[in-house]
Amino acid sequence: MVIVPQPPVATAHPERRWEPRLYPGTLATTGRVRSDLRTDLARLTGLGGDLVETVVLCASEMFANAVEHPRSGEADGRVIRTLAVHTAPGAGSVLRLSVIDDGARGTRPLVPRQRTAGEWWEAERGRGLLLVEHTAADWGARPVLDFPFCAGLDTVTWAEFALPVPARAEPGR
Known part of the structure; x- marks a missing residue:
């Protein structure tokens, strides 16, 4: 039997990771995050404007949660934003947005409990992760892995967005 190496299969979206971005944990930084x-x-x-605005909306909400609820919003708090394109089996290329906070004040991010229509009408808060849940293809939160360079970090909240077939990362930009 002869084994012939096969060239890698070209995908519409090559795997790509952007440099992580570090921000101070203040709501005033949200504009810079966007x-x-x-x-x-x-x-x-090839990325449409609607998808860009959806991703930016989700990032704003995830950043606000990272500042509001964990220690990231305290003095010297920080929030890290990561962005990557990867290929999901059977799903094509996916853009993954992640926001990493400084540690819990007791709880991890959750979609708010069920509310009555009146409670939703009166509520001034608690819709951020609900927006993420309804606009992202998938989302979740998990603990940061325990590595020495991750000391002090606690929760990764992530959201994934399906990329249109023609979109691709431009090399060298």
């Missing part, structure tokens, strides 16, 4: 994300997403060709 601007930086738009800059990073501009490196994907």
